[in-house]
Amino acid sequence: MSDQSRRRSQAIMGGLAGVLVFVVLAIVFFVVRSGGDDEKQPAATGTATTQEAATPSPAGSTSAAAQPDAGAPAGSLSPELSKEPDVQPGTGGPLTKLVVTELVKGTGPVVKAGQTVTFNYKLIPYKGGEVVDSSWSRGQPFTSPIGVGQLIQGWDQGIPGQRVGSRLQLDVPAALAYKEEDLRFVVDILAAQ
Template structure:
């Protein structure tokens, strides 16, 4: 399924988990500014060394970041190669935090986020060997010898076990799939002709604010093909919640439209006809044939 992958460029290399080494920050590297606001980072004119350096600048509260978490954080990122440094990425430019699937990031970022708590701030100097390696990353002008400097303010962390929270709603239409209201939803598609129009039903009524178009939404979803009941989409099976900017055509139209206006904490059943899904072309890689109708159970975990 077409999806957003915020900051996906940092998720291209395999993680090394807690086996990575870290140390103190280099002399002259400084951070000023309040948490939650864009920090001012002073980078010295000297060259960075080849060691990963991680320092928690402020300790947050709540549960520590763990495997399977989708971490929400505001950040600034610089490249640094001695005598030259440049801001290459910032969540403050978009006005929305970024999403970091912990355990699926470049090794240095995984190490930096390990054990952090919401409300905390961490700084990391990531050498090439624990960043993009000898190839660098040309789209962000990161060279083979560039280190990365990141300051991350952790906003929240959503574990793989997160789910909808609210009041279960009656499901009385036997012509639509039945979705369980438990922590891990199941969905049973009926053996009837699928509806011709988009269908949206609330399975669990959340108590949060309604999702607005262009917000960054944290979610879990389960997607099945109506024709055969095959599961073709499961964020839980991937190991962590997912995220998307709704109303920005990052998802198929039916999925996108169904989420806007629903309260955070809700679980929503969405039946998507082909015209608002993959249409006549289908999606062969997912087993979706020409003109297949799709059914989704979507847990709306947060919106930013």
């Protein structure tokens, strides 16, 4: 085989390889694009690391407004849950036990340990101060299993038994929290499944 024939063969093979790469990339693009349109639910974990498991923080990707899903029939959430709560500090202390106060009565199904629950929440130190953490400030609710040791004990003990659609104030003693101080959460239960 002459040098000219060899170069021609290499050029043809290079061109075919380039076309093949283009076709594969086009297929991948269309598969990924069509798969992304079908995904309407928030992707969520809450279990990535020990720190994340101990600290409630969002992992979902929906808007901050209450979004009903399988755990809450459409229209069953109170309009109050679409408004960010104003969390006021507690009085007295230090806390010796978990105190759960229902601020908005939910009418949805009862949350059970082991379910995956979607929340909006706001956290301040119990005695007051700046907001420590908030799903509202990030514009996305937080989704995690409840009652299985992936969240702070105050949430695992205080949320099962409550109804979807509830807004709760959780006053969590340091022993059931992740910080060395008492905490106050206002938690909206948006869905459970």
